[in-house]
Amino acid sequence: MENVVLVIHLILALSLIGMVLMQRSEGGGLGMGGGGGANGSRAAGTAMGKATWILAIAFIGTSIALTIIAAEKSAGSSVVDRITDSPVAEAPATPDLGTDLLPPADSEAPLLPASE
Numbered sequence: 001m002e003n004v005v006l007v008i009h010l011i012l013a014l015s016l017i018g019m020v021l022m023q024r025s026e027g028g029g030l031g032m033g034g035g036g037g038a039n040g041s042r043a044a045g046t047a048m049g050k051a052t053w054i055l056a057i058a059f060i061g062t063s064i065a066l067t068i069i070a071a072e073k074s075a076g077s078s079v080v081d082r083i084t085d086s087p088v089a090e091a092p093a094t095p096d097l098g099t100d101l102l103p104p105a106d107s108e109a110p111l112l113p114a115s116e
């Protein structure tokens with residue numbers, strides 16, 4: 001179920017991006033232009049504008065659905081619970097190093113070649 005909603009969500013996201021990019025620019029970045037002034041009139045809603053609103057509402061709906069699905073999957077479990085329930089790892093056995101920790105004598109294993 002989660003995968004189906006996620007695929008629909010991704011399709012809606014790409015469609016919404018495409019729909020917004022295809023719309024005509026109103027100009028005057030950040031809503032500064034357009035002749036709003038004192039009359040406060042709005043342009044008539046176009047079919048593309050209405051489709052954008054529908055896609056945006058559907059996108060928000062799938063976002064909420066994914067949040068609810070994720071919350072249900074994690075209900076009753078916590079990271080802290082998983083840490084305390086895990087078994088304690090035993091310390092590895094120490095290797096037998098023997099009693100002699102000194103390097104071998106010169107006659108047993110020469111470290112440097114003899115200089116001539």
